[in-house]
Amino acid sequence: MKYTYLLLASFLILSSCKEEEIIVDSNPLGPSLSCKIDGEDFSDNSPEISVNGSDMMSIKLSEVLEIKVYSFSQKSEGETIYFSAPAMGIVSYGGATYSSTYNGPPYDGQIVFTTLEDETLSGTFSFKAQDVDPAMFTNIWVTEGVFENISY
Numbered sequence: 146m147k148y149t150y151l152l153l154a155s156f157l158i159l160s161s162c163k164e165e166e167i168i169v170d171s172n173p174l175g176p177s178l179s180c181k182i183d184g185e186d187f188s189d190n191s192p193e194i195s196v197n198g199s200d201m202m203s204i205k206l207s208e209v210l211e212i213k214v215y216s217f218s219q220k221s222e223g224e225t226i227y228f229s230a231p232a233m234g235i236v237s238y239g240g241a242t243y244s245s246t247y248n249g250p251p252y253d254g255q256i257v258f259t260t261l262e263d264e265t266l267s268g269t270f271s272f273k274a275q276d277v278d279p280a281m282f283t284n285i286w287v288t289e290g291v292f293e294n295i296s297y
Contacts, residue, residue: 178206180270180290182238194266194297204266204292211235212256212270222261228254234272236287243274243285254287260294267293 179188193205202217213233214226228234229252234245246253254272261268270290276283 174294176293176295178204178290178292178295180206180210181286181288182210182236183285192292192295194295196297202297204295209237210287214256220258220261222258224258226256226258227252228256228272234270234274234287236274236285238285241281241283242277243283244277245272245274246284256290264297266295266297 175190176192177188177190178192179186181187187206187209189206194203196202196217200215200217200219202214204212211234213235214220215230215233220226227249228245229247229249231247232244233247234254236243254270256268256270258266258268260266268291270292271286271288274285274287
């Protein structure tokens, strides 16, 4: 009987403990870039970014995607930057190379910096790109582009 009370007391103590809740952060503070290229998901947790001496900013997703923004130091948070110059977006996909189109306006691409402070960039982008082979007229779309917490 003594063991029954001991067992019952142990059970009550263990069952009355509050379960520890584990929260997984869905928005990590590290850098990330993701998008869909012609409907296929691509992502990278270590995108490369650089700003050259001509004030051109470049973000790279592995060897698949590169986005360029000219006159970077003059851009501001929330500003819509249209793909209005040749090769602002370059995509290597399916054995071909594609370049953003720039027939405009209306332009077939844009990038918006949602965070542009403390040498950290976040934003969204999308654009249409055409095969660079002059014999090809294939177009693809880069959609749902998001980059977060990229240091420059």
